[in-house]
Amino acid sequence: MGGLPVTPASTFKIAISLMGFDAAFLQDEHFPTLPYHRGDPEKNNGLDRACISSSLKISPHEQIIFLKRLVNRQLPVSPHAFDMTSRILQIAQRPDGWDVHGKTGTAFPQMEDGSSDEAHGYGWFVGWATKDEHSLVFACLVQDDRVQPVPAGLRVRDALMEQWPQLSNSLVK
Numbered sequence: 001m002g003g004l005p006v007t008p009a010s011t012f013k014i015a016i017s018l019m020g021f022d023a024a025f026l027q028d029e030h031f032p033t034l035p036y037h038r039g040d041p042e043k044n045n046g047l048d049r050a051c052i053s054s055s056l057k058i059s060p061h062e063q064i065i066f067l068k069r070l071v072n073r074q075l076p077v078s079p080h081a082f083d084m085t086s087r088i089l090q091i092a093q094r095p096d097g098w099d100v101h102g103k104t105g106t107a108f109p110q111m112e113d114g115s116s117d118e119a120h121g122y123g124w125f126v127g128w129a130t131k132d133e134h135s136l137v138f139a140c141l142v143q144d145d146r147v148q149p150v151p152a153g154l155r156v157r158d159a160l161m162e163q164w165p166q167l168s169n170s171l172v173k
Contacts, residue, residue: 005057009105011124012051021081052107063139102127104153123152134172
């Protein structure tokens with residue numbers, strides 16, 4: 001585990017949702033308290049791609065620590081924030097009984113000229129799964145070595161979900 005810290009990409013939306021629900025800026029899965037206004041694309045003001053094109057970085061190990069605290073409700077947010085964040089992150093109720101919650105993220109390293117290095121994209125899939133009294137937390141990160149037709153985050157999610165029966169059986173006895 002461990003690994004060097006890289007951009008959290010869209011996995012940072014987990015923290016944003018916890019804060020948003022806790023502060024009551026978010027009401028439920030579909031409605032923020034304030035009306036949505038399109039950000040300022042191409043303005044370089046932090047509204048567009050703030051969690052990608054910034055100094056914000058996290059390692060897979062740090063993702064696991066954060067997610068364990070989320071699952072165990074050890075973060076300083078309201079029960080409503082935990083409940084709603086869990087609800088919006090639910091991605092599958094598997095036939096084997098696992099209830100899977102997660103978030104993908106894809107981003108590209110920035111080159112010195114400010115352009116994106118599309119050949120070396122990062123792909124995250126982070127989250128947790130519960131079944132009966134068991135909870136498993138996961139953080140998967142890949143970095144491409146060439147341009148790919150499917151975003152890295154989606155590929156890592158699909159690969160993990162395909163391997164889920166074997167992984168979960170090996171971890172929970």
